[in-house]
Amino acid sequence: MSIASAETGIIGGIAAKFRTCPATGLKIDLAAEKLIKANAVAAVVFLAIGGLFGLLVALTRWPAVHLLPSEMFYLVLTAHGLDVLLLWIIFFEIAVLYFASAVLLSCRLATPRIAWAAFWLMIIGGLMTNVAVLQGESSVMFTSYVPMKAAPHFYLGLILFAVGALVAVMVFFGTLVVARDERTYEGSVPLVTFGAITAAIIAVFTIASGAIILIPTFLWSVGYISHIDTVMYKLVWWGMGHSSQQINVAAHVAVWYAIIAITIGAKPLSEKVSRTAFFLYILFLQLACAHHLLVEPGLSAEWRVFNTSYALYLAVLGSMIHGMTVPGAIEAAQRKNGFNNGIFEWLRKAPWSNPAFAGMFLSLVMFGFLGGISGVVLGTEQINLILHNTIYVPGHFHATVVAGTTLAFMAITYLLLPLIFQRQVIWPTLAKWQPYLFGIGVAGISLFMMGAGTLGVSRRHWDITFSDAQVTFDYPATAFLMMGLNGIFAIVASLGGILYVLITVGTVFFGKKVDASNIVESLGPMPQKQVSGAVHEYGGAGTWHLPGTYILVTVFFLSFVLYYFVNWKYLSEIWPLS
Amino acid sequence: MAIHPPEERIWWNERIERGELVWIGIAFLWGLVMFSMMVYWHIEGKQNLSNEAYRIDPAVFEKRTEEFTEKFTVREDETGYPIAKPPAGGDVYMLARLWEWWPMLELEKGQTYRLHLSSLDWQHGFSLQPTNINLQVHPGIEHVITLTPTETGSFGIVCNEFCGLGHHQMVGRIYVVEAGKSQ
Numbered sequence: 001m002s003i004a005s006a007e008t009g010i011i012g013g014i015a016a017k018f019r020t021c022p023a024t025g026l027k028i029d030l031a032a033e034k035l036i037k038a039n040a041v042a043a044v045v046f047l048a049i050g051g052l053f054g055l056l057v058a059l060t061r062w063p064a065v066h067l068l069p070s071e072m073f074y075l076v077l078t079a080h081g082l083d084v085l086l087l088w089i090i091f092f093e094i095a096v097l098y099f100a101s102a103v104l105l106s107c108r109l110a111t112p113r114i115a116w117a118a119f120w121l122m123i124i125g126g127l128m129t130n131v132a133v134l135q136g137e138s139s140v141m142f143t144s145y146v147p148m149k150a151a152p153h154f155y156l157g158l159i160l161f162a163v164g165a166l167v168a169v170m171v172f173f174g175t176l177v178v179a180r181d182e183r184t185y186e187g188s189v190p191l192v193t194f195g196a197i198t199a200a201i202i203a204v205f206t207i208a209s210g211a212i213i214l215i216p217t218f219l220w221s222v223g224y225i226s227h228i229d230t231v232m233y234k235l236v237w238w239g240m241g242h243s244s245q246q247i248n249v250a251a252h253v254a255v256w257y258a259i260i261a262i263t264i265g266a267k268p269l270s271e272k273v274s275r276t277a278f279f280l281y282i283l284f285l286q287l288a289c290a291h292h293l294l295v296e297p298g299l300s301a302e303w304r305v306f307n308t309s310y311a312l313y314l315a316v317l318g319s320m321i322h323g324m325t326v327p328g329a330i331e332a333a334q335r336k337n338g339f340n341n342g343i344f345e346w347l348r349k350a351p352w353s354n355p356a357f358a359g360m361f362l363s364l365v366m367f368g369f370l371g372g373i374s375g376v377v378l379g380t381e382q383i384n385l386i387l388h389n390t391i392y393v394p395g396h397f398h399a400t401v402v403a404g405t406t407l408a409f410m411a412i413t414y415l416l417l418p419l420i421f422q423r424q425v426i427w428p429t430l431a432k433w434q435p436y437l438f439g440i441g442v443a444g445i446s447l448f449m450m451g452a453g454t455l456g457v458s459r460r461h462w463d464i465t466f467s468d469a470q471v472t473f474d475y476p477a478t479a480f481l482m483m484g485l486n487g488i489f490a491i492v493a494s495l496g497g498i499l500y501v502l503i504t505v506g507t508v509f510f511g512k513k514v515d516a517s518n519i520v521e522s523l524g525p526m527p528q529k530q531v532s533g534a535v536h537e538y539g540g541a542g543t544w545h546l547p548g549t550y551i552l553v554t555v556f557f558l559s560f561v562l563y564y565f566v567n568w569k570y571l572s573e574i575w576p577l578s
Numbered sequence: 579m580a581i582h583p584p585e586e587r588i589w590w591n592e593r594i595e596r597g598e599l600v601w602i603g604i605a606f607l608w609g610l611v612m613f614s615m616m617v618y619w620h621i622e623g624k625q626n627l628s629n630e631a632y633r634i635d636p637a638v639f640e641k642r643t644e645e646f647t648e649k650f651t652v653r654e655d656e657t658g659y660p661i662a663k664p665p666a667g668g669d670v671y672m673l674a675r676l677w678e679w680w681p682m683l684e685l686e687k688g689q690t691y692r693l694h695l696s697s698l699d700w701q702h703g704f705s706l707q708p709t710n711i712n713l714q715v716h717p718g719i720e721h722v723i724t725l726t727p728t729e730t731g732s733f734g735i736v737c738n739e740f741c742g743l744g745h746h747q748m749v750g751r752i753y754v755v756e757a758g759k760s761q
């Protein structure tokens with residue numbers, strides 16, 4: 001059906017080829033579709049490479065295994081951070097942006113040629129930085145704190161990649177303009193697109209910070225600039241580094257809303273509340289770069305307190321709102337779907353065997369309980385004293401960016417494969433288990449790294465036995481146990497990751513073609529086999545009865561409060577300092 | 579649905595349900611509580627980061643630390659490092675460089691010291707274990723921390739900021755003894 005039914009739309013004097021999606025009725029620009037595919041495939045390739053590096057790192061940090069020699073360990077750790085955090089996530093995000101603009105708005109993509117140029121810039125930049133790291137002269141970690149110096153092409157690659165990403169973001173904005181001018185949708189943009197716009201706006205800020213810091217650093221690495229201030233570098237670097245995490249949050253929350261819309265027909269409880277929550281991200285999250293500088297010398301306490309409380313934690317408020325409205329939307333939709341008994345039938349009878357839904361829900365729960373709570377605690381000005389640069393930090397962000405973002409992106413892949421690649425997922429049974437396998441593995445590595453970090457184990461450290469050090473220190477046996485368990489769960493997570501890559505690649509090449517006759521079953525098990533238009537009347541006063549969601553958020557809130565004060569207690573036990 | 583335009587065109591006039599409002603209220607108040615905790619701890623808490631810091635030439639800091647060490651060294655550690663024991667309540671210097679913390683210190687329990695920290699080259703991470711105090715150390719900035727050991731024993735300083743190939747070998751030591759005694 002794809003090519004046969006493709007129509008040529010001449011809108012605004014520009015020709016574009018469209019096909020009509022048999023499941024949603026959306027008109028899909030074929031140029032946009034190709035670009036979504038290219039960016040998603042590049043993302044998965046870098047996830048495969050970077051994930052493998054992650055496994056090697058974890059096996060080295062397992063004291064009983066201690067796989068790699070030290071130089072190789074630092075090299076591989078640098079490559080791991082770059083390939084997964086930058087390349088996998090951002091390539092996938094570009095795919096999400098094109099999907100949320102061109103596809104969801106039934107619009108042609110603005111300037112596909114420029115979008116391809118952006119793609120190739122990102123590829124060249126990504127490869128260049130990888131080459132620099134693999135050559136061995138740039139094991140500086142992805143943060144590359146000055147005055148540690150990497151090879152010039154390490155920075156140059158990052159700059160090219162960032163420019164490419166910026167151009168892609170501009171194509172996204174251009175597409176929004178085209179859609180409005182050509183009236184391809186009515187009223188306001190959908191919530192998912194709104195979330196994507198949030199992500200894109202933050203991306204502009206992020207990439208600007210990246211340019212401000214990386215361009216001088218590149219010039220310094222080739223000798224044009226003699227000195228870069230170390231604290232200033234960190235401040236601006238995290239203007240990029242932390243804000244890019246906000247892009248991830250906005251993007252994966254948008255992905256959550258998309259998945260629950262497609263798999264169970266959920267719609268937002270209130271457009272106003274959900275959109276305001278996204279808007280809070282734009283207003284307040286950038287300030288969070290400060291929480292990477294809580295134990296640096298020379299910054300005033302007022303500055304730290306103001307910035308860590310993100311102006312009264314208003315951005316955290318945004319996430320807490322989504323943390324209720326997303327499960328709330330699921331509960332409301334499931335009750336409409338007929339699972340209205342008791343408090344939790346809606347949850348029990350959710351489509352747990354649909355990997356898109358299961359992955360999304362695990363992502364929601366782990367992002368909130370593990371990533372969100374630990375992030376706020378870690379970013380509390382004084383508590384940072386007992387956690388800064390310990391392996392608690394990677395523990396925290398594997399819960400956010402791996403259990404949260406990566407798992408959400410994996411989940412939506414199971415919908416993009418039939419909808420965009422028009423292929424039926426091969427090995428549906430394995431696909432069903434994949435999110436659980438990966439989810440359990442990641443929950444394990446997050447928790448055990450956090451546990452070891454609480455006991456003081458350092459991050460980015462080759463040998464906590466200090467076997468070749470002149471002066472040594474003995475970490476408690478529990479710390480070693482935690483690092484061992486971390487290694488075991490890293491293997492589980494890697495199996496989940498490998499499975500994801502195999503299923504995705506296998507499906508792209510060998511999956512059965514999808515057309516109007518089998519599209520609905522290709523989206524996986526659903527409570528209501530109708531993707532669009534099923535749930536239209538509920539919402540508004542009277543239909544609001546969400547006891548399950550209230551219980552879930554209460555449990556969440558109590559855990560949050562408890563864990564928060566436990567850490568103050570830990571802090572109060574260390575040596576007094578001021 | 580979230581993948582379609584809002585059903586109500588004028589979505590910002592929608593009524594917000596009570597459940598949502600209550601949750602937003604709770605989350606907002608919780609934010610205020612967390613904000614107040616940080617302020618409260620600055621007033622009543624005993625663990626706060628020092629704001630005292632100076633720009634300094636690494637060579638000057640090196641010289642001061644050497645003078646300090648020469649003056650107060652009481653013995654050598656079995657690893658050969660000098661152990662400096664300053665008078666209780668005094669100024670204490672420790673420098674970070676690739677890849678060591680120098681010198682070692684002997685402090686008395688319950689006494690308050692002014693610890694001067696700086697790096698001569700790259701950034702390092704001062705991670706005092708097992709008590710678990712973690713500070714970032716920059717080159718060119720002298721950070722002065724007022725510190726009161728509350729337990730005796732031998733404490734490790736693990737470098738927890740990646741600082742190149744010898745990063746995992748960079749360990750220092752602080753001994754804490756009962757007031758008026760020495761090891």
Ligand code: HEM
Pocket residue numbers: 051054055057058061077078080081082084085088089141142143391394398401402406445458459460461490491493494497
């Ligand atoms: C199989 C899955 C993965 C495993 C087993 C794994 C494991 C690890 C381990 C053990 C560390 C090192 C901690 C340290 O020594 O400091 C690490 C660091 C890191 N990981 Fe992963 N990881 C995985 C996937 C990912 C993914 C998908 C992302 C991003 C989306 C990610 C982002 C990072 C980052 C940014 C670092 C920090 C690197 C640095 O300190 O410079 N990881 N990972």
Ligand SMILES: [Cu+2]
Pocket residue numbers: 674675677701702703737738739740741745748
């Ligand atoms: Cu160091």
Ligand SMILES: [Cu+2]
Pocket residue numbers: 702703737738739740741742745746748
């Ligand atoms: Cu180090």
